[in-house]
Amino acid sequence: MKAWDFVFLAYGIVWSALVFYLTVLRRRCRKIEAELVRLQSPGDKKKNEQK
């Protein structure tokens, strides 16, 4: 393992981890937003009674 391999390894891990976390965050946000829209939609009275 030459010096540059370590450098790329470190940078690779850090930035891929951050990007991965960002995508997970984005996906969770979209899921919650969809649920929020579904809850606030006009039919929410009926939907809540069923739940």
Place this chain on the structure above:
Amino acid sequence: MASTTKKSGRGRSILGGLAFFFILMGLYFALIQAPPDAYQGEVQRIMYLHIPSILTAYLSFFIVFIGSALFLWKRERRDDILAYAAAEIGVLFTGLTIVEGSIWGKPAWGVWWTWDARLTLTAILLLIFVGYLMLRSLIEDEDQSAVCGAVLGIIGFLDIPLIHMSVYWWRTLHQPPSILRPDKLPWENVHPAMLIALSINFIAFLLVYFYLLSSRIRLGELQEEVKKTRLYGAA
């Protein structure tokens, strides 16, 4: 609520763009522009990653402390969401810091892990705030989990100086301070070009940190919103 999310949504994308720009600049300066270290050679470039991530980790635990203290004082959900978001991202950055530290340690000292004071301190912080996330997830009742999280956030932060002292005294007892020379901050005798790279990367890390933090807070607010509509919507 809708109007603020649109405005902060746009604010967030500007922050994201800026962060991305600074990341590219930082990478360019760190990997290409900055000269290799006379003593360690190319591997020293990990420092541009290591120092900023340690500082952002400490910053996030300070934000957890502020969020926890505010929550205990005024009991507003907003502060609790801030504390939880900062803790989650803090754990992420601390974990990455330890990974970088050991990757840097292998070529520099030949071992994956040294009981160096700074690394040990970061590992302890990681343990404390993994405990924070575990505690928060294992208490069902939401208000109770928020209060308990706030208590651990405050006590954990108060403990940091004591841990810092005890680890450094323990360190100097066993082995002369290592190359990182914890007492002397690493950027004193550093080549100016390196200094620029370091500061650019530091700004990049800060921007990335606040971008992640704001989107995690938005997620927390959305969850709060869902809870409110389900509560009041069903009323």
Place this chain on the structure above:
Amino acid sequence: MELLRQTTWLLWKDLLLEMRRRESLLAMFFFGVLLLFIFNFAFEIPRERAAEMAPGLLWLAFIFTGTLGLAQLYQAEKENHCLEALLLSPIDRGALFLAKVFFNLLLMLSVEVVVFPLFWMLFNLEAWKLLPSLFLVAFLGTLGFCAIGALFSAVTLKARARELLLPLVIFPLMIPVILATIRAMEILLRTGAFEEASPWLRLLIGFDVIFITAGFLIFEWVIEA
């Protein structure tokens, strides 16, 4: 001094219950002795290095024994929802915290008073005259342990997997106590002088003071019916 009166009454109740039921004390004592034997088998301590390894082993045994005590700390309050009864009464919540800290402290000290000489015999060390000063250091360490332990035993009262979560949360916070106590004991054993160990002792005293006051102030919000 109302606070002192309330704390003493709460402590009286805890001690009386403990004398009657003897749940925690015996269990903690035998667990401490058991750990000593296990450490002995695990580490193969040569006679001449026993003095140097003694503090580490002893203190590890006390930490685990103390965690056992902490898990039991609010057991009496769980029966018949007595915690609600205490919250109903006009006592200062901090008094309950102090009572629990001193209760667990007394339990751990009584275990230490017996296990220390026992350890000296088992490993036939000769520094008998050092025992009192070692015991003082152990007292300061135990006080710090109980301050954090009593607070987080209450914090995790309502959590699932409580016995698992409690050590996970308090051990990282305990690191200054563990380091300081073991180093101070080691220096005492080596040099027999207090001055040498004074930085560690100051750290211990600082730790105790900070976390007893912080726990006292913050306990108000931790205990909810």
Place this chain on the structure above:
Amino acid sequence: MQLVVHRLSKAYGYLWALKELTLELRSGECVALLGPNGAGKTTLLKLLSALLSPTQGEITVDGERFVTSSHRLRSLVGLLSPHEHLYEGLTASENLRFFVSLYHKKINRLETEKSLELVGLKDWSDQYVGSLSSGMKCRLTIAKWLLLEPRLLLLDEPYGVLDGAGVELLESYLRRLCSGGGIAVIATHHVQRALRLCSRAIILDHGSLIFDEPKQEPWESFHRAFENFAPRENGWSS
């Protein structure tokens, strides 16, 4: 003594236990708190005794806000709950001495013996509470409140475990408390017995107040309100 409850609501997670409750209690009132299971009776009692802090709204006693940390007000409030709030490992008299000491009251041994005698637990005073029956534990709690003399006494289903003499004892104590200017709130399912004792009835359903009137003889409005919960012929009217 006057207790005002203003728009009180409490939510557990996603469910409303109490919604927008507004009512007023004045000294001398003995209130029957009725309603089906899960109507929020116990939650209301816990909020009135400041064991729980409300999600919204507030409670004021004589103008002073009653929160979990107001110690002075707390010494005026008593809660008799099915959980008995007694230490199993202590004896009856030790329990009394312990709780009395927490309420800043200087009470000597003679008075504790007298109160135990009043509730008929004279010869059990050195017995462990663990070995007492739940009826006796309830009597011991009554002895405790005899000594502590609360101004506001909240009772959560007291009739459950008490025998005939015990009920007589409890009701005479409540009459004395109310005539002495105190307030009593009894949450119960024994409707007939509560109505005989109380001067006012409150009915809760799904966390909201649906009936609150002082007692008057031809209480048609009460029977109409109570009708949809419990048709007359089943055990409600025991």
